[in-house]
Amino acid sequence: MTEVVLVTGAAGFIGRALVRAFAAEGHRVLAAIHRTPLPDELVADPAVTPVAINLIDREPRIVPKGGAEAPAPTVVVHAAYGAASGPSGDVPPVLAAADALGVRRVVYFSSIAYYGARTGEVTETTPPEGEAGAYGRQKQAGEAALAAWAATPGRSGVALRPGAVYGPDSTFWTVKLLRRIASGNWGRFGSLGSGPCPLVHVTEAASATVAAAGAPDGFQAFNLVADDSLTWNDYFTRLADAAGLPLRDLSPTEARLRVAASIPAKVWRKLGGPGFEALALAPTAGELATFARPAHYVSTAARETLVWTPDRDVDAAIAEAVRETRW
Numbered sequence: 001m002t003e004v005v006l007v008t009g010a011a012g013f014i015g016r017a018l019v020r021a022f023a024a025e026g027h028r029v030l031a032a033i034h035r036t037p038l039p040d041e042l043v044a045d046p047a048v049t050p051v052a053i054n055l056i057d058r059e060p061r062i063v064p065k066g067g068a069e070a071p072a073p074t075v076v077v078h079a080a081y082g083a084a085s086g087p088s089g090d091v092p093p094v095l096a097a098a099d100a101l102g103v104r105r106v107v108y109f110s111s112i113a114y115y116g117a118r119t120g121e122v123t124e125t126t127p128p129e130g131e132a133g134a135y136g137r138q139k140q141a142g143e144a145a146l147a148a149w150a151a152t153p154g155r156s157g158v159a160l161r162p163g164a165v166y167g168p169d170s171t172f173w174t175v176k177l178l179r180r181i182a183s184g185n186w187g188r189f190g191s192l193g194s195g196p197c198p199l200v201h202v203t204e205a206a207s208a209t210v211a212a213a214g215a216p217d218g219f220q221a222f223n224l225v226a227d228d229s230l231t232w233n234d235y236f237t238r239l240a241d242a243a244g245l246p247l248r249d250l251s252p253t254e255a256r257l258r259v260a261a262s263i264p265a266k267v268w269r270k271l272g273g274p275g276f277e278a279l280a281l282a283p284t285a286g287e288l289a290t291f292a293r294p295a296h297y298v299s300t301a302a303r304e305t306l307v308w309t310p311d312r313d314v315d316a317a318i319a320e321a322v323r324e325t326r327w
Contacts, residue, residue, distance in 0.1 A: 006073035009080030011036035021206035091142035150219040162224040163198025168324035183278040187250040193233035204310040211306035226310030232291040242322035
């Protein structure tokens with residue numbers, strides 16, 4: 001069945017991959033954008049219509065860009081990333097817009113950050129543990145809102161919990177990491193970088209999303225981790241090698257000292273101050289906790305229920321990501 005899929009955050013790293021994946025499967029895509037335009041290749045695709053939508057209005061209107069017509073959406077995929085608009089993040093306005101547009105199926109990009117500091121084997125029924133941070137708390141609240149919405153008969157709500165979504169131009173796991181490695185304030189962090197790296201390529205996450213758009217009524221959540229055979233130290237090494245950059249071995253003590261020394265620089269940069277960029281690119285304490293965490297996010301449910309078959313070769317995909325990334 002051909003769907004009309006409204007993708008929020010369509011110009012972002014994940015959003016662009018979603019637009020491509022849905023269009024490739026023969027669906028119409030309403031690519032909701034704000035300031036950043038879509039790439040030319042997507043604008044030229046007859047299956048893709050760039051649109052603007054204000055989710056804050058009580059009666060949201062989809063406004064096509066360039067005078068095209070926009071059919072009514074049948075599915076909303078919420079992949080926009082931005083500031084929270086309330087205690088449940090940005091999910092309630094999306095659900096209200098879905099109701100106003102008559103949409104009964106919503107897919108939400110959550111994160112494994114939902115689980116907080118949970119360690120060990122983590123499945124979708126494993127409850128969160130410890131401090132999740134602002135981002136993780138927003139994902140927890142957003143999922144709760146989606147689950148409550150999907151409890152009404154005839155509605156389908158799916159929360160996708162990807163790990164580290166990498167690929168060409170990945171803001172966090174390719175672009176920023178390459179800059180950090182190049183700055184000299186990054187390295188292999190010994191035991192603080194020995195946790196499993198929960199990788200999922202952006203195209204693998206997109207294929208799972210296409211399948212999730214056809215999920216049955218009710219609420220479901222799915223972990224999306226394709227490969228965690230590398231440690232975080234291994235991942236940093238692969239990136240550095242692919243980019244031809246040196247990478248030092250830093251002891252946990254030296255890593256913690258760099259964290260402490262970088263705090264004033266990070267504050268200064270956030271205030272718009274000049275200089276100190278390299279120092280500000282050192283890891284945060286929260287990042288080191290993530291890199292050390294012995295957690296395995298089991299993705300069996302996605303493989304079985306969504307028939308998800310991630311198949312990217314990690315080394316080849318990392319090399320491709322570095323080669324095609326503008327950093």
